[in-house]
Amino acid sequence: MKNGNNSSSGNSFNNTPGRPGAPRLPQRNFWLIILLILVGNYLVTQWFLPDANQAVPVPYTTFKEQVANGNVLSIHNQGQIIQGQFNHPVTLPLAEGTAQQAASEPPRNVTAFSTVVPDFTDPGLASFLANHNVNISATPIQDGSSSLTSLLFGFGPVLLIIFFYVWLYRRASKQAGGALGGSMFGMGKSKARRYDHEQDKKITFEDVAGIDEAENELVEIVDFLKNPKKYTALGATAPRGILLVGAPGTGKTLLAKAVAGEAQVPFFSMSGSEFVEMIVGVGAARVRDLFKQAREHAPSIIFIDEIDSIGRARGQAVMGGASEQEQTLNQILTEMDGFSGKEEVIVLAATNQPEILDKALLRAGRFDRRVVVNLPDKIGREAILQVHTRNKPLAQDADLMEVAATTPGLSGADLKNLCNEAALLAAKRGQHEIHLKDFIDSLEKIILGPERPIILSPADRERIAYHESGHAILGLVVPGADPVNRVSIVPRGQALGVTYQRPPADRYNYPEAYLRARIIGMLGGRAAEEIVYGTKTTGAENDIEQATDLAHNMVTRWGMSEKLGMVKLAARQNQYLGMGQRQLDAVSEQTAALVDEEVHKIINNSHEQAKQLLRDHRPQLDALVTALLERETLDEHEILDVTGLPPAPALKDLPNQAKL
Ligand SMILES: Nc1ncnc2c1ncn2[C@@H]1O[C@H](COP(=O)(O)OP(=O)(O)OP(=O)(O)O)[C@@H](O)[C@H]1O
Ligand SMILES: [Zn+2]
Numbered sequence: 001m002k003n004g005n006n007s008s009s010g011n012s013f014n015n016t017p018g019r020p021g022a023p024r025l026p027q028r029n030f031w032l033i034i035l036l037i038l039v040g041n042y043l044v045t046q047w048f049l050p051d052a053n054q055a056v057p058v059p060y061t062t063f064k065e066q067v068a069n070g071n072v073l074s075i076h077n078q079g080q081i082i083q084g085q086f087n088h089p090v091t092l093p094l095a096e097g098t099a100q101q102a103a104s105e106p107p108r109n110v111t112a113f114s115t116v117v118p119d120f121t122d123p124g125l126a127s128f129l130a131n132h133n134v135n136i137s138a139t140p141i142q143d144g145s146s147s148l149t150s151l152l153f154g155f156g157p158v159l160l161i162i163f164f165y166v167w168l169y170r171r172a173s174k175q176a177g178g179a180l181g182g183s184m185f186g187m188g189k190s191k192a193r194r195y196d197h198e199q200d201k202k203i204t205f206e207d208v209a210g211i212d213e214a215e216n217e218l219v220e221i222v223d224f225l226k227n228p229k230k231y232t233a234l235g236a237t238a239p240r241g242i243l244l245v246g247a248p249g250t251g252k253t254l255l256a257k258a259v260a261g262e263a264q265v266p267f268f269s270m271s272g273s274e275f276v277e278m279i280v281g282v283g284a285a286r287v288r289d290l291f292k293q294a295r296e297h298a299p300s301i302i303f304i305d306e307i308d309s310i311g312r313a314r315g316q317a318v319m320g321g322a323s324e325q326e327q328t329l330n331q332i333l334t335e336m337d338g339f340s341g342k343e344e345v346i347v348l349a350a351t352n353q354p355e356i357l358d359k360a361l362l363r364a365g366r367f368d369r370r371v372v373v374n375l376p377d378k379i380g381r382e383a384i385l386q387v388h389t390r391n392k393p394l395a396q397d398a399d400l401m402e403v404a405a406t407t408p409g410l411s412g413a414d415l416k417n418l419c420n421e422a423a424l425l426a427a428k429r430g431q432h433e434i435h436l437k438d439f440i441d442s443l444e445k446i447i448l449g450p451e452r453p454i455i456l457s458p459a460d461r462e463r464i465a466y467h468e469s470g471h472a473i474l475g476l477v478v479p480g481a482d483p484v485n486r487v488s489i490v491p492r493g494q495a496l497g498v499t500y501q502r503p504p505a506d507r508y509n510y511p512e513a514y515l516r517a518r519i520i521g522m523l524g525g526r527a528a529e530e531i532v533y534g535t536k537t538t539g540a541e542n543d544i545e546q547a548t549d550l551a552h553n554m555v556t557r558w559g560m561s562e563k564l565g566m567v568k569l570a571a572r573q574n575q576y577l578g579m580g581q582r583q584l585d586a587v588s589e590q591t592a593a594l595v596d597e598e599v600h601k602i603i604n605n606s607h608e609q610a611k612q613l614l615r616d617h618r619p620q621l622d623a624l625v626t627a628l629l630e631r632e633t634l635d636e637h638e639i640l641d642v643t644g645l646p647p648a649p650a651l652k653d654l655p656n657q658a659k660l
Helices: 030-048 060-068 099-104 123-129 147-175 212-226 228-233 253-264 284-294 324-338 376-386 400-405 412-428 438-446 458-477 512-533 540-555 587-618 618-631 636-645
Strands: 001-005 073-080 081-092 108-116 134-137 194-197 241-246 267-271 300-305 347-353 368-375 484-488 497-501 632-637
Touching: 001 194, 030 267, 060 073, 060 123, 060 253, 108 484, 147 228, 147 241, 147 300, 212 228, 212 253, 212 347, 212 368, 228 284, 228 540, 241 253, 253 267, 253 300, 253 347, 253 368, 267 284, 284 300, 284 324, 284 347, 376 400, 376 540, 400 438, 412 438, 412 587, 458 484, 458 497, 458 512, 458 540, 458 618, 458 636, 484 618, 484 636, 540 587, 587 618, 618 636, 632 636
Parallel strands: 001 497, 073 134, 241 347, 241 368, 267 300, 300 347
Antiparallel strands: 073 081, 081 108, 194 267, 484 497, 484 632
16 A cells, blocks of 8 residues: 655666676586596596506515515615516516415516515615615606606696686686686686677767766766867866766666767776675776776776775775775775876766765865766656657657656666566557557556555455545645545555655655645555544555655754754765665754654644545545445546546645755
8 A cells, every 4th residue: 555656666677788797607517527637637647657557566575585686676765665676577476476376366577566665664674785786766656757747747637627727717707708818817807898889789878868967067078088189288187087976777877888989989897896795805906907908998988886885985894895895995096096197098987875985086086076867857757768769669649748747756777667668568468559558557567566466355455445545535635735646456566555646847845835745645544544444454554654754854854843943863864865764863862752752743743634634525535435446546537537626736835846
């Protein structure tokens, strides 16, 4: 039971292509290949080093006998093992060998032998050998092979496995469209993706709409990249870093790409969040590599998305990632300081939380320019819709201005998604063109989620109808309330029903009376349930939350409480990430209690007013419920028709587009 006031949907529908994750090793043949390598290695070793096995083991006593006979030419010894050569081949097994031996082995002539010195030491052995002219040496056991081959085969398996990994990595990173040559393991490699205007479909300012202010500020950058001499001749230094600041999905990445596309220079992009998961030291190496690549291809553009995830003020980083993040950040600062001023590399970075960035990043010569990318206004939304319907067949009635008017708070990414959803819906409905209705129905789906096929009992349906009608009636009778566009009792996403209200024009400044009207409207759902049934349900949770946040902001941020006056009590945390309740500043317990009291007062008053207004308009409420139970969804005209009420009177002093 959502009161779908012009809440911007916080989602960003990010369809940016080419955001591959880390290269993934192919899983299927992995173990098979390892196995083959090991087997191959074993066979090769066996082939080249057969000598090692040619020494025939002989009993220690036989060995001593042969020494005594003067038949041992030389030995070499390692630990307890003695290997050596006889002067004359000895036929084994010896005649006096055991019966067993004779039975199991055919007789053969042996020159190379080996034997094991028994555990109990044989003190006289050294002199005994010397006396019989045995050549004693300490050469390595595998005498037959050269030291080079033994080295090679000793390390063979290790080398093969290393080469195999390098090969795998190369293959994987090639699949990911990344790494261009460089260090052996590619660890310190930036996974920067390069978009060249020839390769990629070129993105230009044509593709960017509705954010003209931001665009205009970047035109200068494009000109600099195109004609650097024009600027350097006058002794002007290149702009280094530009921070794009704006809510998710407002087109920051798109703008950066468009700058590169317009200037026809290579574009290197990477996301700050990629650094977070890294092993210590790797992040900094990647930054170095990223800047190196960009310098080599200058003039060029580096784009660092989500810079807040590395650029967070040092020392306040989240546990664990801190030191790595600091190193990465320091490296960025070092690289930017290293620009000589003649280098035509421009660094663009995007964030939606500029206030948490390390101050060092914003110093002169670094990201000293800030371009704010706002949510588009109505005209802007129409322009963006036009961009994204360029290749889509629109029906006569598909008035994009009308769609733009219905979508306050939506970002460029949301609008792109809306166009796509509308096209999908039109196709599903078997049409050849996209109609206005397809846009409107898709919008509902985007804001509230897809329809949910749940079966409600008649009693539940009626209660939901009363709840939504409560919101709707108040939207008609409270002065200054936003016009009610739509009421529906079709369950969608989290909501069991919806009342959709939108302001007649984009608002930038909210009068107190408007905020109070909104709170009354938000509480209308519960109020209707109470006056009709006298009982409460959980269905008002979302309404209560929104109303409380709004009241809290009125008291703590906007100075709208008589008792507390114009004192800022809660931090203005993030203007780009919605309007939730703010953390209270450190205030005395007394003040905190007062804040609660004032918030309660606003809510309770509004609740009482909501109930009273609904009692006064009970016949209209009942009429709307009857119609809703029958038709499920009513649009603006039907609502006015059924209730016989005029649209809510405007607040006299409501400044519509006034920007203060
Ligand atoms: N002003 C705009 N004009 C045209 N298309 C837009 C605009 N803004 C966003 N879009 C569309 O939305 C997509 C996503 O936007 P983009 O990734 O540039 O947003 P962003 O601000 O970088 O978001 P995030 O902060 O989530 O990274 C773009 O690829 C583009 O198709
Ligand atoms: Zn509600």
